[in-house]
Amino acid sequence: MNLDEARQLLQNIKNGSMSIEAGIKELEDLPFKDLGYANIDNHREIRVGYPEVIYCDGKTPEQIRGIVQFMLTKGNNILGTRASEEAYDAVKEICPEAMYDKLARVITIKKKDMEVSESYIAVVTAGTSDIKVAEEAAQTAEIFGNKVERIYDVGVAGIHRLFGRLDLIRGAKVVIVAAGMEGALASVVGGLVDKPVIAVPTSIGYGASFGGMSALLTMLNSCASGITVVNIDNGFGAGYAASMINKL
Amino acid sequence: MNLDEARQLLQNIKNGSMSIEAGIKELEDLPFKDLGYANIDNHREIRVGYPEVIYCDGKTPEQIRGIVQFMLTKGNNILGTRASEEAYDAVKEICPEAMYDKLARVITIKKKDMEVSESYIAVVTAGTSDIKVAEEAAQTAEIFGNKVERIYDVGVAGIHRLFGRLDLIRGAKVVIVAAGMEGALASVVGGLVDKPVIAVPTSIGYGASFGGMSALLTMLNSCASGITVVNIDNGFGAGYAASMINKL
């Protein structure tokens, strides 16, 4: 509610075209709207077609089903990340068209078609084991209405594989690189493209990889400029941030 | 060199309009040109007006002066980060118009005017001690041709300060948040704006802040979506990445 709308409201109260109780109802929402939260809501939750997101890890299948049930009433697309098969089974009971990607552990419910971006996001992985994180990123980006190109298994141990796909990577508006072990691919890609690169360390590796710590440090310390980093295995975060950038 | 150009070359050899030695010379460069490295060069180093960057830390004043001397021959703007006053003194001997910002520890040499972006980057800090990192980010962004708005000292200990500047932050195309200690500001800003947020942990703090580690972990684990992170105190990296995004 901007000042003009507020002025109109008071005018309506004054001239009797709105009852005091109706006015109260409007004002009740004010603390949120005036602080611009409605703005967020518009962007994030209310605007038709925009997905609702549930982080499923640590929630019971029943809780997830309950949240989905509530969200379905709003008519938006729904994305559930870190979802187990049990969670999916619970969701399918109330929403048979729900889809589940076992690898990415992602539940998607498409209630509306979204306009898809012309520019695309390149999602690149070092190895095949990084794909599950990459898919979380890719599918997040897709349900947010982005075109995605997948370039998988092009790690630096065989760097020629990367060069063979370089044109496709360079054509993207923003690049996501998911890599575990030593995570060097992010630096190499960062040195070869002139677009924002979002690096996702994955927990792939063993020994002194410390559950992704090694790749995380590699990416934070990258000598290539323009690389930013998200949490270990945080495909969703990378996909979300890339979507924001791709839509600028 | 694309295939058509290669075909033309062979044609020229065949019809004698190009000597074999001239052809050899062209082919010699092939590995670089075909892989598009010249492309990178175009973007990063050769294009007129684009700044050259020197990471001064760990280099002697003499080395830095030498690198600047070489760069001056190309006629581009120059940015030196993590520069000591001694480094600046050495540079000023050969380039009197060089500027130095003591706080950000940045040397800038403007040889050409750059077109400045219409959209702007918001650079936000939690405290006054974070400003030195923020300035490295801001001045990096500026010499790369971006308009920058500074919103300093709006940390969560007095969150009303942040709300008072929220409109300016929301108007940006991309937001940089620099914060030390517990780094919570990044999450709060990330929850309030709908633009890409680049978080820079700073080494400000003591005790269990472990030289920025605390803020870094905070930012990586942020519950707000769309936040990406750069290395501790890496103002340059944040400014560079923000510039890339702002220019999309």
Next chain:
Amino acid sequence: MNLDEARQLLQNIKNGSMSIEAGIKELEDLPFKDLGYANIDNHREIRVGYPEVIYCDGKTPEQIRGIVQFMLTKGNNILGTRASEEAYDAVKEICPEAMYDKLARVITIKKKDMEVSESYIAVVTAGTSDIKVAEEAAQTAEIFGNKVERIYDVGVAGIHRLFGRLDLIRGAKVVIVAAGMEGALASVVGGLVDKPVIAVPTSIGYGASFGGMSALLTMLNSCASGITVVNIDNGFGAGYAASMINKL
């Protein structure tokens, strides 16, 4: 036994109103009583109606049942934390009125009514996954005789949820904030209320949250004054400390 009581004892011995063996018996207990341990006992274990606490983790169901059996003879209320369902089953065999909260993993046995405080403790969580820790805190506080108000799922990713409940939080005498991931909520609450805030980092999160380490560091480094911290997931400790403060 204070000096007056000691003097009386000796007087009684001297005038024969107390036998030497009865005097010996009194003196035998002295080391403890004089050091005030009985005082502690009074406060912690003996005073009627005050709960006895069992930390169940790492004890077998049989051991826990045995401890409960002994405690029941004293007639006090009993609190068992970190209790498995197996432990509860073992306890129920000898004490059918024992209650179990599956989420908080807490066994409670109410043998006496406790006077409930007028002032209340606010227990706040960032997300729904933090509730299990928060409930351990809340139920600990309750069985110690405190009134508790729960304000759950008001994390900084959607900060308007917090502002909507701020009055309730501010009305408390002491506030517990349980948060995982980056734990920023503690700082934000600390900046908005003027009461002691006890922060409980939870192990909710993944990747670089390192089992609660990230939230712990955030809370220790909080830029907001007046925050103190307990161990990761230590709902009991937070509830106990809050109870102490609330009863001042």
Next chain:
Amino acid sequence: MNLDEARQLLQNIKNGSMSIEAGIKELEDLPFKDLGYANIDNHREIRVGYPEVIYCDGKTPEQIRGIVQFMLTKGNNILGTRASEEAYDAVKEICPEAMYDKLARVITIKKKDMEVSESYIAVVTAGTSDIKVAEEAAQTAEIFGNKVERIYDVGVAGIHRLFGRLDLIRGAKVVIVAAGMEGALASVVGGLVDKPVIAVPTSIGYGASFGGMSALLTMLNSCASGITVVNIDNGFGAGYAASMINKL
């Protein structure tokens, strides 16, 4: 502004006793006033006699002098923590009555007398080297209007020293324990008193004390209930939190 007040406002608009522009003005201020930020201000910054706090570390003497100069206009008491002698010299130029404690590195400026609490805060240290942190806590508490009792050098290596002072510690409303090395004193005190204990790990120690990490972990993992912890060497935080509790 609660709903009743809002209803009254609309009533006033409707019956003409308030002009629409006056109503607009009321609504404009709503976000801040209703959220109670002025309340915070009252408590933290505006209320006469309450101290203003400057964290001096990382600020230049000039900056600190400037902040003090501004604060002096408000007429409140001022506390500067982590202040160097240089900072103090700069402050003394504009405020000759400023006091400096070299050990605690604290600048205090008393412009008004504060009412001192009847109940007291006990500040306990394990060794003499912990005193500097303890003094930051004690002096913080004092300038906030609390009575403080100091019990120094009573670490567990000679536990009888502690027992000799136990009555004084037990008489406090809240206890601060500062200890470095292994920090065991906090647990022992926590097991002996029935009041809130705020533990401050200090960076005293060497080798595997890791700059206070050892004492911090000890205190977080304390087997004694009711202990909460602040950051390493954070005497100010302990003093501030203790003050809040002491004034309940």
Next chain:
Amino acid sequence: MNLDEARQLLQNIKNGSMSIEAGIKELEDLPFKDLGYANIDNHREIRVGYPEVIYCDGKTPEQIRGIVQFMLTKGNNILGTRASEEAYDAVKEICPEAMYDKLARVITIKKKDMEVSESYIAVVTAGTSDIKVAEEAAQTAEIFGNKVERIYDVGVAGIHRLFGRLDLIRGAKVVIVAAGMEGALASVVGGLVDKPVIAVPTSIGYGASFGGMSALLTMLNSCASGITVVNIDNGFGAGYAASMINKL
């Protein structure tokens, strides 16, 4: 293609002995061939008899079977590391001659005989629990065509066991030492032999061995010269590197 070959190509084009399209075809492959990737391919993948390697961890049995099926078409020997029994079962379905070592978790498929080196690699372990890592190293080296001598269970707790086998260790061209716990054996061997020593920390141990971290640090900090280190439990890496050295 070296410059002489390039010159010949142009000559052939010029004199018509090669058609332009045939020349184009040659040049098309240039980026890869000239950069020597084919060289790598020759060495690593294409050269007859050289083993193909699959890192099985994190891949499903189906995926592994699929990769093996593809590799079998090339006729090379195949090595699968970190393979579960399930993976082996899947592989055996399509390749009955596949062998599996349960301890080393290694699948080997020998399609061709390899020439075995005359010089040998000594594989030494501190304890019997380190043998599984040592066997991964030894079997990797063997399938790459190296002669291997095993010297197991000669840790420093009973150093005479080591001296009894010293001649065999000293006769090797390169020595692999696998040790967990404190990993001191690597230093002792490094001080006694004059050959390259590759140290493999193993995750054997408990408590402060931190999953091999202790042995890793020991080996990195070894006071004996000439020791290099691979990742924790990385028997394959040690075997591979030793093979490279043994074949020089």
Next chain:
Amino acid sequence: MNLDEARQLLQNIKNGSMSIEAGIKELEDLPFKDLGYANIDNHREIRVGYPEVIYCDGKTPEQIRGIVQFMLTKGNNILGTRASEEAYDAVKEICPEAMYDKLARVITIKKKDMEVSESYIAVVTAGTSDIKVAEEAAQTAEIFGNKVERIYDVGVAGIHRLFGRLDLIRGAKVVIVAAGMEGALASVVGGLVDKPVIAVPTSIGYGASFGGMSALLTMLNSCASGITVVNIDNGFGAGYAASMINKL
């Protein structure tokens, strides 16, 4: 073989009282005998009645049974630490008199009676959960022929429990203290007794106890003199070292 014995040997060769081959035989053993390894053997493995020790963790039941079978031929007592019930079952098949302590996870086989020391080792624990580690220490000490006194559950949270048992602790020749969580008991005991104290951190605890790390650091940084530390949960090591000291 000292120089006198060597001189005698040569004399014997010279005067023909020893054949050259007999002399060779003596010299053959020299490297081991002269270095005193037999000495170790005498002490550790060969001396009648001294126990043989098997660290069972990471060995299969079959391997353990095999080792026991071999050891039985020597007729010594046998101690198996970190033994699972499966391991015990395997051992019992070939040695029905083998005993198993489920809590300490220790297998003991007594083939001979050992002389028991007059002085005793005190084994002290902070909580009941530390008993399993303490029992490994105590039973190790006992099978090595030491008298052991157990003082369990006397942690600092209720320090009067410790004082009530102090005489028994002080009567020991060497004291073992096993404590988890913050491990403060070791410092308190170290400050109260004048005997060597061996501290065993246990992995009991949660959150920031980091699997015993917290207690380990506490013990290493103890302000009480005369404390030495073994690895986390290393009851065997503590029992072994205490046995060595007790037998001096």
Next chain:
Amino acid sequence: MNLDEARQLLQNIKNGSMSIEAGIKELEDLPFKDLGYANIDNHREIRVGYPEVIYCDGKTPEQIRGIVQFMLTKGNNILGTRASEEAYDAVKEICPEAMYDKLARVITIKKKDMEVSESYIAVVTAGTSDIKVAEEAAQTAEIFGNKVERIYDVGVAGIHRLFGRLDLIRGAKVVIVAAGMEGALASVVGGLVDKPVIAVPTSIGYGASFGGMSALLTMLNSCASGITVVNIDNGFGAGYAASMINKL
């Protein structure tokens, strides 16, 4: 005061041979005397000839001089560890016979002769850089009345140096091993001697030695039994514990 003495006291009161006030006086002292603190005092501080110890680090020269002045009145020997030359200068002003060892950073004041033990403590170092820590241990042991044998620079990089001194090491009643870098010497010595070994990790090293962390972990994880460990660089602690053991 034991029970018999208490009974006697009451008897005396009863029969009038002791006045009530004299009885009170006896009872007043009870808490300390009965708990045996005087016992500690006897052992640690009061007994003639036993050294007093000052940990000088973190104390000003003036503070140290003051403490020494007080201690001199008791007539005991004095040991100051971690003492700077400035501290020594301050001490010398009031005690000209004070000695200072620059390497060990130890001040010693001998006021009385101590009886020296017959058995000796062997102090062993891996390198020459570890000697400063070893000397702190050795000189601590000496001023406590122990005979010490120094065996320096016998690290495992040239293990024959160790074997050449083995007899001297084996003749000791207790062995101290100081080693930095990877600290393997402790394990090797532990495997060769049958006496208690106290390992002191030193901070000698660089890179991943992490200020002694590497050696510390090595020693804690030692595969040789009977090794106990003190804090990094804690020569005093090792010397003190060894003295306790040597005097058993």
Next chain:
Amino acid sequence: MNLDEARQLLQNIKNGSMSIEAGIKELEDLPFKDLGYANIDNHREIRVGYPEVIYCDGKTPEQIRGIVQFMLTKGNNILGTRASEEAYDAVKEICPEAMYDKLARVITIKKKDMEVSESYIAVVTAGTSDIKVAEEAAQTAEIFGNKVERIYDVGVAGIHRLFGRLDLIRGAKVVIVAAGMEGALASVVGGLVDKPVIAVPTSIGYGASFGGMSALLTMLNSCASGITVVNIDNGFGAGYAASMINKL
């Protein structure tokens, strides 16, 4: 001394061609010679022309001069690593031909010419700041008689620089890669060459590079096979190991 030689010795004693005392003298040396230590000595210290190595860090200039003085008597080449200028000045006093490399902090004294290897070691760095570590490696290798090729400043941020020097790298018998920051260069080189690669993490970097920890983890976790790692900044170790391999 092998058995045949021993038999000969006894024969000589028997037939009187050797006196008993001469025989004793031979046997005296046996423990060392028979264990082959003389062998080590031959290789490491005695063989003419082989360099002696002094690790200067932590030694005083006087100590270093003393060690050099002793070594000069043997007539070998001498290498001093981690040497300060003060150390060099002290050495030059007694050995004017000593050379000092300020960058590598290496003192070299050439008393004899060494045969230089035909094959060469490639020493590669990511940045210019890594050169000081690389030079320690290169100069170590050179004084051990190896030919060295330097390929500096070819990090992955501008990967074309690396490709331009690839032939030179591939021609080496063994490759050393020194890199700080994220250390990705080691993986890239490891993927491109088929020779042993020794990776040296350098402490170059800031923030979360943790003094070389980031590069160290990167290299340990490298996805490219055949890479082994030495300690952070350990140029000497890399040079020494490479020399061993190059001379095979």
